[in-house]
Amino acid sequence: MGVETGRITTDVPARLDRLPWARWHWLVVIGLGTVWILDGLEVTIVGSMSEALKDPHTGLGMSSSDIGFAGAIYVAGACLGALFFGQLTDRFGRKKLFLITLLVYTCATVLTAFSMAPSWYFMARFFTGFGIGGEYAAINSAIDELIPAKYRGRVDVTINGSFWVGAAGGALLTIPLLDPTVIDPEWGWRLAFGLGAILAVGILLVRRHVPESPRWLFIHGREDEADRIVAEIEETVAEETGHPLEKVSETITIRQRKSIPFMLIARTVFTMYPKRTVLCFSLFVGQAFLYNAFFFTYGDTLTTFLGVQQTGWYLAVFALSNFAGALILGPLFDRIGRVKMITFTYVFSGALLGVTGFLLGSVTAFSLTLLGVIIFFFASAGASAAYLTASEVFPMETRALCIAFFYAIGTAAGGISGPLLFGWLIEQASADKDITGIAIGYFIGAVLMIGAGIVEAFLGVKAEGRSLESIAKPLTVDDEGRSDEHADAATQAGH
Template sequence: MAVETGRITTDIPARLDRLPWARWHWLVVIGLGTVWILDGLEVTIVGSMSDALADPKTGLGMTSFQVGMAGAVYVAGACLGALFFGQLTDRLGRKKLFLITLAVYTFATVLTAFSMNPMWYFGARFLTGAGIGGEYAAINSAIDELIPAKYRGRVDVAINGSFWVGAAGGAILTIPLLDPTVINQEWGWRLAFGLGAILAVGILVVRRNVPESPRWLFIHGHEDRAEEIVREIEGTVSSESGKTLHDVSDTITIRQRKSIGIGLIARTVFTMYPKRTVLCFSLFVGQAFLYNAFFFTYGDTLTTFMGVKQTGWYIAVFALSNFLGALLLSRLFDSIGRVKMITATYVLSGALLGITGFFLGSFSAVTLTLMGAIIFFMASAGASAAYLTASEVFPMETRALCIAFFYAIGTAAGGISGPLLFGYLIEQASASMDITQISVGYYLGAVLMIGGGIVEALLGVKAEGQSLESIAQPLTAEDSSSESGSGGRTAPQPA
């Protein structure tokens, strides 16, 4: 039950948004954004370890069904972890949760490395997924609330795209770890998981220096601590940038509450912002199926139909194009704008995937990889912007849970129904050695991606350069603009 504790007028959001970029912001990016590298590392390593895990001499003697089940267990953990930790992030604060979720991930990854049987492995994978799912909600919330408005789009898109740095690293890492002439195969797969845990510990050390979100603090009755943190940030940024910070006039009046009920959050998402709910649903499902249509079938396509023995280098090239797309196109989401860029990346990548499916029988391993690199150079930026959209367009009190909700939908659609469908298509195509039977999955991914782009064109929010409070007013904010001294702010309108 929500308990109102007071009422304050604050200029903290405006002060955070007017900050110039400084080394302090890089601390936030490195400390929080590297979770996507961990996720990419996890997914790629596990995908490459199926043979090692299946061998009873070097692995756990897992059947093909059990290997697939482990993937589904990881996805289920990610979905439930996102929802569980997401609502705690809104209730207990960003910093507590982004420390807890990383600790859960680290502990679970160590457990995975020491797995003694399939059931142990399943349990460890579930916990690993729960930690990663919780990270997405806590981290996206904290980043958007700490990064100035003019940089928020490019930072968020680039950080979400860093998943593919981990994917490329994982693909290259598995090459020596799965080579029996380099390392004993009994230890290779365990060492791969152990390296992930070591990286997580290093991130945890950096992350401890990232402060709690001042926006979360002042809404939950800790305005003195919020003011103290913002003054420290201003002093650090001014010193690092050598710039004098100008005064701000924009303020917002808030009715503080210790907690905000889940019922109010649910009503907010589905009744106050139904169009934005449809928008986020379309974006997340579209990108989930796009990636599964191509990436889920990619390794099997190379080995089964094109005779490739070692897929690591091909996957690394594919992953690199994904990261470069998110990195190089990210600035355009702030300059050209969210709506135009998301629409363009979704529609173009979806159309190219459909064309690829039509000519699938004509590709070689190299040309298919090249086509995939072109498609996902654009798609990666668009998919990253889906997370940006979910973190921007709902009120602050619901932000983490909304991110978790749509992440869970996208992950479930892409990680549960996607593998079932595309696994069936691969099985049918393998039986007849007719690669064109996989193209049905390509067409489905293309249609959903293009549909997401069309929905963005119709319902997208022009959030570039806008404060989070003007995109979606906090639930606890006073309605009267004269009382809040909003300085004439207006909420962005659908395109």
């Protein structure tokens, strides 16, 4: 399956990276990036619909443990979907998979809206997560391979931060949808899921026009198709900008293969790039626990300890601050650099979370929200950069699977063990009516976030403005007659 099929010298990467920003790139951003809005919408709506789902007459008669199980099974689906679709994305192409994963999400969301029993709801939530997890692997790899090197950092950070646009929208939607004077309670929660499916169909219509990654094509023996797609992109961009494109001289020689053996991919991640593996693991787990220490206990904290009845407005403000951070700070990851910005955002937000833990005994709903807004203005940019890092620092043949692997680890750590720990802390603290009992969750998140920032300072990769091929050579690159995998192995043996 991994047999060499030919050797070519191509200038496709250089041609894509030298392109100026044009309307065509917005097609990529809208068609691929807006799916994170769906994820944010899903997570927030489900979190706000718990009471509606518990009602035996207008909901599904679910218990609190059922609600918790549904959340866990969504996360489990996302982890498995990321791993399953991640390896398929590297094997069969970006476009096939980013169409399939969105279809899986859309169908599962429609099934959720028509749930007639808890078991149906659980199944639909699992496959909704399965599709979303696959999206993270397929979309991040496709975006990074189509966006010019000069803009890759800000685009990736902003797109991953758009999760919070969906979160804000979901929080605001729950206000009328859960108001029985506006919408019949029996239909309000179903309508919420139906709206997500309608948005997904709109994204699918745009996504059909996004091409396959030319980088993936020329490695897998389809160089003529890659050249044709790049030529069409160049023609479109030149027409949209009104300026002729400069010529390129940089080329790369590739030993083409129809597929890359899975064991070679695993060996690449864990033996050729062990420092980068540690780096990505630290970044993903750190940001996962940070969000679980604050955001996933935020609504419960407001209602249990601070007397807030309607949390939608608070959640919306908090979510918008997250997106604002990714949008405003995103360009700095290209200008100042990845290492400096990731280190700063992780360490600074972690330190602020730790301080907030010490202040819990004296906070109000307003002051806690204000602290959250400040913390996550910086944290959201750093967390989004974790996905950017996993996508940039490994060879192209492993890109989607690496994103999936680290996403699954971070999501499992934050979305399964995290809620169990922090839910238990809130339960214990509420029994004593003492909000400071949840501070330990804040401190854990703070330590992991600061630790990840320190790891970035020492192991981070300066990827700003560089082509993906210069950051991590493809496994199939031909370097003076030898593949990069053999050259790296020889180098390590010499060391």
